[in-house]
Amino acid sequence: MRHLLILMTVFLSLAGTAFAAVPTTPSDSPATAATKNREVSAPVAASPAQSTPAAAQPKAAVPAPAPAKIKTNRLITVSMFLAIIAFTMGIVVWAARKTKTAADFYAAGGGITGMQNGWAIAGDYLSAATFLGITGLISIRGIDGFLYAVGPMVSFITILLIIAEPCRNAGKFTMGDILCYRSSPKLVRGAAAISTVAVSIFYLLAQLVGAGKLMQVLLDIPYQASIIGVGILIIVYVGFGGMKATTWVQIIKASLLMSCGVVFTALVLWKSGMNPLRFFADIVASPAVQDHVRGLLKHAAPEPGFDYGQRFLEPGLFLNNPLDQISLGIAWLLGAAGLPHILMRFFTVPTAKAARKSVIVAMFLIGFFFIMTTVLGFGAAIHITPQKISAIDKGGNMGVLMLAQQLGGGAGTIVGDLFLAFVCAVAFATILAVVAGLVLASSAAISHDVYVNIIKDGKATQREQVNVARAASLAVGIVAIWMGIAAEKQNIAHLVALAFAVAASSNFPVIMLSLFWKRFNTAGIVSGLVVGTVAAIGLVMVSPNMTYPKKVAADARKVVEPLEKKQADGVTLAEKELKALEKARADFAQNKNGTSIVGLDAPLFSLKNPGIISAPLGFLAAIIGCLAFRERRSEELFDELYVRQNTGYGMAKAQDH
Amino acid sequence: MTQEQTDWAAIANSPKFIELHRRKTTFLFSWWVVGSLSYFILLLAAACTPEIFRVKLVGNINCGYFFCLFQFLLGWGIAMFYAYKANKDFDRLTEEVIGEIEGGISL
Numbered sequence: 229m230r231h232l233l234i235l236m237t238v239f240l241s242l243a244g245t246a247f248a249a250v251p252t253t254p255s256d257s258p259a260t261a262a263t264k265n266r267e268v269s270a271p272v273a274a275s276p277a278q279s280t281p282a283a284a285q286p287k288a289a290v291p292a293p294a295p296a297k298i299k300t301n302r303l304i305t306v307s308m309f310l311a312i313i314a315f316t317m318g319i320v321v322w323a324a325r326k327t328k329t330a331a332d333f334y335a336a337g338g339g340i341t342g343m344q345n346g347w348a349i350a351g352d353y354l355s356a357a358t359f360l361g362i363t364g365l366i367s368i369r370g371i372d373g374f375l376y377a378v379g380p381m382v383s384f385i386t387i388l389l390i391i392a393e394p395c396r397n398a399g400k401f402t403m404g405d406i407l408c409y410r411s412s413p414k415l416v417r418g419a420a421a422i423s424t425v426a427v428s429i430f431y432l433l434a435q436l437v438g439a440g441k442l443m444q445v446l447l448d449i450p451y452q453a454s455i456i457g458v459g460i461l462i463i464v465y466v467g468f469g470g471m472k473a474t475t476w477v478q479i480i481k482a483s484l485l486m487s488c489g490v491v492f493t494a495l496v497l498w499k500s501g502m503n504p505l506r507f508f509a510d511i512v513a514s515p516a517v518q519d520h521v522r523g524l525l526k527h528a529a530p531e532p533g534f535d536y537g538q539r540f541l542e543p544g545l546f547l548n549n550p551l552d553q554i555s556l557g558i559a560w561l562l563g564a565a566g567l568p569h570i571l572m573r574f575f576t577v578p579t580a581k582a583a584r585k586s587v588i589v590a591m592f593l594i595g596f597f598f599i600m601t602t603v604l605g606f607g608a609a610i611h612i613t614p615q616k617i618s619a620i621d622k623g624g625n626m627g628v629l630m631l632a633q634q635l636g637g638g639a640g641t642i643v644g645d646l647f648l649a650f651v652c653a654v655a656f657a658t659i660l661a662v663v664a665g666l667v668l669a670s671s672a673a674i675s676h677d678v679y680v681n682i683i684k685d686g687k688a689t690q691r692e693q694v695n696v697a698r699a700a701s702l703a704v705g706i707v708a709i710w711m712g713i714a715a716e717k718q719n720i721a722h723l724v725a726l727a728f729a730v731a732a733s734s735n736f737p738v739i740m741l742s743l744f745w746k747r748f749n750t751a752g753i754v755s756g757l758v759v760g761t762v763a764a765i766g767l768v769m770v771s772p773n774m775t776y777p778k779k780v781a782a783d784a785r786k787v788v789e790p791l792e793k794k795q796a797d798g799v800t801l802a803e804k805e806l807k808a809l810e811k812a813r814a815d816f817a818q819n820k821n822g823t824s825i826v827g828l829d830a831p832l833f834s835l836k837n838p839g840i841i842s843a844p845l846g847f848l849a850a851i852i853g854c855l856a857f858r859e860r861r862s863e864e865l866f867d868e869l870y871v872r873q874n875t876g877y878g879m880a881k882a883q884d885h
Numbered sequence: 886m887t888q889e890q891t892d893w894a895a896i897a898n899s900p901k902f903i904e905l906h907r908r909k910t911t912f913l914f915s916w917w918v919v920g921s922l923s924y925f926i927l928l929l930a931a932a933c934t935p936e937i938f939r940v941k942l943v944g945n946i947n948c949g950y951f952f953c954l955f956q957f958l959l960g961w962g963i964a965m966f967y968a969y970k971a972n973k974d975f976d977r978l979t980e981e982v983i984g985e986i987e988g989g990i991s992l
Contacts, residue, residue, distance in 0.1 A: 371949055375931055378924065378956045385920035385960055388967065389913045505944035512945045542939050543931040543949055550932030557928050561921050584971060588964045595957040602950075868893035874906050875979045877986055 298620065298629055300446050300652060301645035308653035309447075312480075313461065316660070319476045323469035330680075330693035333470035334401035334672050335575040340475055342582035346589020349573050351478030352665040353380070353564070353590070354485060354597060356438050356658050357724060362598070364624025365546065366605025367631075368520070368614040370539075372546035373605055377598040379557060383564030384594065388587040391565045394743045394873035396574045396583035402669075403568050403735065404677040407742055410865035411750035417677040419757045423734050424568040424673035426761060427727050429711070431567070432666040434723035436712035439659040445626075446652050455712040458659060463705035465664045466671065467698045471576055474664045481654075481661035486593060488654045489600040492628070492647075495635045496607030511606050512537035516613035521545070540609070555840035556725070562843055563728035566735030569669035580876045604628050611635070629655075667708065671700035722773030722836075729768065729838045733846035734760025741850055743873055749862040752854025759853075760846025767838035772831045777822025779830070780815060787812035896986055905978040912970060916963050923959055927952055 331337050340348070358380060366373030399406040404420035436455060443454035465473050500507035511517060518536040524545050530536070539545075547553055564570060574583045608617060608627040611634050617627040629651050633639055636647035675697040680688045688696070738756040741748040768774075791809045795801060801809065823829060833841075871877060896902055931938060931949065938949030 371953070372931075374950065374953045375927070378927060378953055381957055381960050382920065382924045385917060385963060388964055389917045389920075505946070508945040538939075538941075538945060538947075541945065541947055541950065543935055547931065550929060553928045553932060554925060557925055561924065581971075581976060584968065588968055591960055591964050595960060599954065599957060867897035868891075870906070871893050871896050871902065871982075871986075874902070874909065875982050875986075877983050 298446065298626055298633070298648070299639050300648055302447065304645050305447060305649040305652050308649045309656055312653055312657050312660075316461075316465065316473075316477050316480065319480075320465055320469040320473045323472035323476065326472060327468075327470045327694065329690040330401070330676070330697065332472065333694050333697045334572070334668075334676060336471040336475055338576060338578045340576040342577055342585030343589055344475065344479060345573060345577050345582065345586035347482045347593065348475045348478040348576075349570065349586055349590035350593040350597070351480075351482035351485070351661045352569060352573060353594060354482070354658065355435060355662045355724075356442065356655055357434070358598075359485060359601075359658055360442075360625045360628060360655060361623065363601045363605040363608065363628040364617065364621070364626070366602055367608035367612070367627040368618050368624040369524075369546035370521070370609075371541050372543055374598075374602045375543060375547060377601060379560030380564070381591070381595050381598060382557070383560050384587060384591045386561055386565040387570070388584070388591065390740065391571070392574050392583045392587045393580040393876075395571055395739070396577065396580045397876040398743065398869060398873040399571075399575055401572070401575055401676050402672050403571055403739065404673065404681070406571075407738060407753055408681075409742070409869050410862040411742075411753055411859070414682050416750055416753050417681050419754050421673040421677040423730070423757050423761055424677075425670045427566075427730050427735065428568055428666045428670040428673075429708070430723045430730070431569075431727040432663055432670075432708055433711055433715055434720050434727070435659055435663050435666070436708060437715050437718075437720050439656075439663070440712060440716065442655060442659070446629075446655075451716055452713050456709055458663065459705050459709035459712065461660060462663050462667050462708075463702055465660070466667045466701040466705070470694075470697070471572075471668060474661075474668050475576060477657075477664055478661040481657040482593065484654045484657050486597060488651060489597055489604070492607075492632060492635060492651075493600045493603045496603050496611070496631070499607075499611070499635075507603070507606070508541070510610050511540060514610050514613070516615060517609050520609075520614040549835070551840065552835045552837055555835050555837040558839035558843050559725065559728040559732045559837055561732075562736040563732035563839070566731035566739060567727070568673065568731075568735070569665040571739075572665075572669050572672065604631060607631055663708075667701055667704050671697060671704045674704070675700040719773075719775045722768050722771070725773065725837055726765065726768050729764040729842055730761050732839050733764045733842035734758075737843070737846040737850045741847075741854070743869070745854075746863055746866040746870075747854060747858075748850075749854050749857065749859035751857035751859070752850045755853025756846055756850025759849030760842060763842040763845045764838050767833050767835075767842055769826050770828060770832040771836055771838065772834065773836050774824045774826075774828075774831070776824050776828065776830060777819035781819040781822075784812040784815035784819065788816060891986065896982070899982070899985065901978065901985060902982050905975065905982055908978070909975055912967075916967065920959060920963055924956060927956060 326337075327333050329337070358377070362373055362377045364373075365376060395406055398409060402420070403424055404417040407420050408416040436458065439458050440451045440455045443449045443458075444451050449457075465477055469476075497504070497507060500510050512535070514537060517540050521536040521539045522530060525536075525539070527534075573586070577583050577586055605627065608631040612627065612630045614624075617624050617630060620626045620630070629648060632651040633644045633648040636644035638644045675693070679696050679700070680686060680693055734757045737760060738753045741752060741756070787808060791801060791805055791812075794805075835841075930952070938947060938952065940948045942948060942951060
């Protein structure tokens with residue numbers, strides 16, 4: 229029965245591929261293909277890359293006959309995708325047999341080793357945004373991309389030193405378990421569940437929309453079919469295999485990603501004679517890079533004596549608002565430690581010692597990977613050129629894919645196609661692994677916190693708990709598919725930043741204060757969660773991340789005016805210019821009277837990242853709320869929690885039976 | 886749960902536990918501050934003193950690249966040092982505290 233179901237879902241999720249395998253309509257004129265591709269900035273949602281003014285292209289300085297599309301070899305790519313799906317489904321069948329109790333479902337029965345969990349954390353954390361986005365950012369913005377990548381690494385200092393072990397010792401399945409230890413359970417669990425679901429859905433939506441657009445570009449699978457396909461796969465992974473299957477999908481993804489990184493880093497370095505010094509000299513000496521930097525700096529003519537190549541290795545080509553950087557830094561530092569799907573990973577290991585080991589393993593993997601991204605990103609800049617990369621996608625998300633194809637011999641060669649298919653498959657596995665973790669975290673909050681502990685007062689049989697958890701993952705999966713399809717045309721660039729900001733401003737303050745402050749209580753938790761979440765979401769709603777139609781209209785006007793002037797001067801416009809004019813006019817007409825979602829003409833808050841305001845607000849609200857209502861019981865229980873979170877006494881035993 | 890009768894307050898006030906948590910807390914928070922401060926210094930330095938970042942150290946590789954790289958090394962360094970310290974001191978102290986709880990000597 230179960231096998232049948234799995235077979236059916238595999239079939240269903242492949243239906244989309246089969247659909248697309250029908251020879252693609254040649255109606256994809258280069259122009260529409262190009263606009264389609266330009267929308268692919270989604271995976272880099274974590275970075276505000278897209279919102280920066282389009283990389284000012286040096287005007288025809290380098291004739292860039294960039295093909296407007298990456299050509300994948302469908303046979304090879306689809307078979308690699310199938311191999312990944314088949315392999316992971318095998319794991320699901322195996323894991324489903326072992327998933328009988330609630331502990332099995334949410335925490336893989338506590339039977340994951342520190343080493344395995346470390347790989348799984350890396351698999352959970354390195355999303356398509358980091359893999360495609362950061363390499364792309366480095367390839368078109370130089371060292372600022374690397375500076376950006378330091379943030380996700382710093383997150384783990386907080387996770388290692390403050391969060392991992394206490395959470396392992398004090399928690400069970402969800403964030404709500406840690407928070408309600410010494411507070412009024414129902415209220416706190418409800419608030420924690422809402423915050424968990426909100427954070428996970430923001431993050432998930434960004435991943436899913438990115439996935440849909442990626443599949444669309446790479447395999448010509450229609451957007452909706454890819455969202456439904458990915459969604460069904462995830463429901464099967466999580467619903468049947470629970471934490472065990474999710475963990476192994478993440479481990480496989482992490483090893484694919486690492487091997488992908490190692491292989492291509494080695495190939496790039498090999499092209500520079502395995503000599504890092506020569507590699508950096510190659511970047512600086514590349515005429516395309518020099519021209520690109522000149523374009524970024526908006527120097528019309530080369531300034532004598534200015535080393536444009538070297539400038540690519542200096543900061544300031546992308547990150548130029550220090551306050552926004554600090555604000556984003558706060559979100560990295562505190563936010564990752566409050567992400568429910570990361571927290572949940574620590575409940576899968578048997579001891580605090582294993583939790584510690586898993587963070588350390590993850591830190592080495594993630595750090596090593598980010599260092600490799602500099603080689604991949606700069607390699608793409610040397611061998612593909614920033615112009616060609618940004619011609620395909622403004623955010624540079626396709627850079628590493630193009631690099632892989634080139635390293636294998638270019639489009640149309642077997643090795644080139646094989647390499648490209650391999651990177652596509654890694655990106656696909658990445659999306660599956662990250663989304664599975666997110667769906668699991670939100671369904672755990674719904675079933676364990678809301679259903680079992682609020683509705684049923686904790687009185688539910690193991691069988692019932694597992695069934696509810698499965699139903700919840702089905703429900704979350706369906707909602708995710710629906711939202712993913714609805715969000716196709718939406719501006720989702722702010723969603724990952726929003727997830728991190730909410731986690732940093734609401735989850736992190738209350739977790740930390742619950743674990744370390746004796747007087748902390750129910751009122752503090754609830755006010756911290758509510759104020760932190762509202763502040764972070766509110767600030768993003770009025771920030772430059774949102775679409776401001778009046779600004780779009782003004783930009784369109786900037787395109788229209790010079791072209792109309794040109795026309796008035798009697799110059800006949802090229803077909804491309806006519807199209808641009810037409811589009812800009814339509815944009816202007818559509819947007820000139822619009823306002824943003826919350827009815828604003830211009831952003832009220834000038835930073836893209838709210839962390840610098842919302843995180844202190846979250847802490848403050850938690851402290852004030854707690855001081856306003858004193859609760860004797862939670863103070864009395866602090867000793868118990870404190871001894872437990874420090875020693876793990878009591879918890880390790882609860883896992884044994 | 887059999888631990889319901891455990892006198893948690895007594896354990897929390899036992900000298901062993903106080904020593905454990907004092908040493909652990911000092912260690913963890915001071916290294917956390919070191920790690921995060923260095924990150925914010927990196928961000929500020931990149932924005933405010935780009936001329937330092939420009940200084941070439943080896944070939945074309947400049948201070949900026951090494952500073953970023955240093956952040957990764959610092960993270961790994963903190964991780965390794967913490968693992969060493971925890972295996973050497975904290976885990977042993979923790980076991981002693983648990984031993985006291987189980988032996989009931991803590992009362």
